[in-house]
Amino acid sequence: MQETNSEDQQIIAKIKAGDEESIVAVYQAHRAGFIQWAQATYQTDEPNAADAFQDAVICLHHNIIRGKLEHLSSSLKTYLYAIGKNILRKKLQKEALVDNDEAWMIENLYAEPLDSFATNDRQRFVATLMEKIGEPCKTILKLFYFKGFSMRAIAETMDYKNENVAKTQKLRCLTTLKHMLRNQYSGEEFYGE
């Protein structure tokens, strides 16, 4: 196993702090190598390997933001390749191109293709609502739930008077989403709050 280095830890810290450029830099740094390795190992084509690697980087982001990855026990490259390999194998298993005979797991590793992230139609519907909800909701919800910003940091970023204003606005946005979801699924039993 490779030793972790402080540079990898710094990258994780930056991603956790919401720095999108760092996640793109990680993607670009390892993309070509992963695709070459995947093509040689699984005889898959480049678009398939690239798609799996994009999903791997997304899972890396998810694991960092959700606090499932704070300290690496291997290098970032090894971790990313492990996720990418699992995702690629799942994609190829779907297409019945590889046998389900191997697992290369790391503790707390979330490694799912993006298209299996949502587990029901209501979740997929909420994703479509995000295009309709507009600003400032989209930004506030992204900062809080996707980038892990505190309410105080959101208030500063959005130029609100204080964190209570940001908290109230976030609550309004969530309630709006829940109402839109309720309107769509009005035939079902629904409790928004």
Next chain:
Amino acid sequence: MSMSESQDNHRDQIDRYVNEKMNDDERLQFEKRMREHAELAQSVHTHRDVLQGMELYFLQQLKEVLILSDQPKKSGMPLWIKVAIGVAVVGGLVALAFYLNVF
């Protein structure tokens, strides 16, 4: 505790449960309440669907950013400068041809 504080506390509990921020004791107690109160269980499901759907949207956006980063970078030169250079070059050539023919 005021009504508003009680509602805040209720929402906060649901949010912490869905985001797996509760300790074991708190989680077991909360799950017991969910079994006893169908309305609470439904609120939890709704909150989970909204958070998961939101995250799906942001992850899709991130994937688009990654795909865009694969595109070759275009020259930073604005189009109007390229057009101006083109016009100047063509104009220069025309002027040169005219000059050579005339003299």
